Amino acid sequence: MSTSDAKPDLALYIHWPFCRQKCPYCDFNSHVSTTHDSTEFGTALCLEMSYMAEILPDRRALTSLFFGGGTPSLMPPAVVGKIIAHAEKTFGFAPTIEITAEANPTSVEAKAMSEFYHAGVNRVSMGVQSLDHDILKFLGREHDVAEALSALDTVRHSFDNLSIDLIYATAGQTINDWKNTLSQALAFDLPHLSLYQLTIEPGTVFYTRQRNGETLHLDDDHAADLFELTQHMTAAAGLPAYEISNHGKPTAQCQHNINYWQAGDWIGIGPGAHGRYTIAADNYKNLQRVGTATRRSPAGWLQSVQKTGHGIDTHTHDGADAFAAEMIMMGLRLTTGVSVQKIESICGPRDGWLDDAAVTQAIEDGWLEEKQHNASGMVTDLRATDAGRLRLNHIIAMILR
Numbered sequence: 001m002s003t004s005d006a007k008p009d010l011a012l013y014i015h016w017p018f019c020r021q022k023c024p025y026c027d028f029n030s031h032v033s034t035t036h037d038s039t040e041f042g043t044a045l046c047l048e049m050s051y052m053a054e055i056l057p058d059r060r061a062l063t064s065l066f067f068g069g070g071t072p073s074l075m076p077p078a079v080v081g082k083i084i085a086h087a088e089k090t091f092g093f094a095p096t097i098e099i100t101a102e103a104n105p106t107s108v109e110a111k112a113m114s115e116f117y118h119a120g121v122n123r124v125s126m127g128v129q130s131l132d133h134d135i136l137k138f139l140g141r142e143h144d145v146a147e148a149l150s151a152l153d154t155v156r157h158s159f160d161n162l163s164i165d166l167i168y169a170t171a172g173q174t175i176n177d178w179k180n181t182l183s184q185a186l187a188f189d190l191p192h193l194s195l196y197q198l199t200i201e202p203g204t205v206f207y208t209r210q211r212n213g214e215t216l217h218l219d220d221d222h223a224a225d226l227f228e229l230t231q232h233m234t235a236a237a238g239l240p241a242y243e244i245s246n247h248g249k250p251t252a253q254c255q256h257n258i259n260y261w262q263a264g265d266w267i268g269i270g271p272g273a274h275g276r277y278t279i280a281a282d283n284y285k286n287l288q289r290v291g292t293a294t295r296r297s298p299a300g301w302l303q304s305v306q307k308t309g310h311g312i313d314t315h316t317h318d319g320a321d322a323f324a325a326e327m328i329m330m331g332l333r334l335t336t337g338v339s340v341q342k343i344e345s346i347c348g349p350r351d352g353w354l355d356d357a358a359v360t361q362a363i364e365d366g367w368l369e370e371k372q373h374n375a376s377g378m379v380t381d382l383r384a385t386d387a388g389r390l391r392l393n394h395i396i397a398m399i400l401r
Helices: 038-055 077-091 107-119 133-138 145-156 175-187 205-211 220-236 255-261 298-308 320-331 340-347 356-364 392-399
Strands: 010-016 062-069 093-103 123-129 162-168 192-197 246-248 265-269 274-279 288-294 312-318 368-373 379-384
Touching: 010 038, 010 077, 010 255, 010 274, 038 077, 038 265, 038 298, 062 077, 062 255, 077 093, 077 107, 093 107, 093 255, 107 145, 123 145, 133 145, 145 162, 162 175, 175 192, 175 220, 192 220, 255 265, 255 320, 265 288, 288 320, 312 320, 320 340, 320 392, 340 379, 356 368, 356 392
Parallel strands: 010 062, 010 265, 062 093, 093 123, 123 162, 162 192
Antiparallel strands: 192 246, 265 274, 274 288, 288 312, 368 379
């Protein structure tokens, strides 16, 4: 993203905040509602999109669009189509644009997916979360295993590019339990799986239950065993990890999320949505990484958009060192790692943001590995090892200045 480099990809994230119920592990900005006006919200999303396009310093074609939530599969397909059409008119679409909608595997939502396809969606991420009855109940999900399998079969009639989410490392789950679930998921022969270890986030029902003394997830050692099993099984099935929790065929990796992990540019619209984009400059000292965050309350956001054209609550402006840290933090999540040399070309000398002695120590500890180094012996390309990805937060805190 230096002035001589090609422009980064531009993505659009659309947040639909409404759910039928709040899951006990979920810390996303989701709200249980049956009284909102979906058409009114769709119109407001288009208004905010237009505003964001106006303030973006370098408008260009979108490479991906992502409907997240909340529960986007509860959106009327006509509203989905309206938003997609407005995005194409406002920005234009890259020839290979990826348009994803998150979905829950209830029968009603699964049937709507064919209409989503005709509205322009070309990828679905389905929140199955488990193929074990007891774990689904523990996670507070609406669906059961039979409904999940039926929904998966229904959606596959419309979408080749389909991913499912599964949560593992819940309390009491054994290696054999997870092996059986993962084997069943791999037998579907899907092009992509997102496999997340259960984490307990502040503000959730699980957080309160954990503070009250309940054990909800496995300890680190047992979770690491399940993580290692996951890497072996998915790789053997042709779905190797390309990020800590994401596994896919090379042609099915989620381009929208890769843009996040590569610190690209994206616009976020809807209640509680975040966006980030870069204002490049001739000199790295003048580079700006702009962040936007919209109001979290759906009613407050809607009122603001209808009054001012947007629901932005905060604007942040970071400089080159902070942007370099973002690229390191996000890029090390990917199995391809990061190019320190490229980051230097964008953000200036590494001594402002990288501790080379700490990098050397992390390599010696087996947490990082160098892919390349320059004539002076300094590392130019880094990636986290499997062991390193399990303790990535610690490593990042260790190597960044």
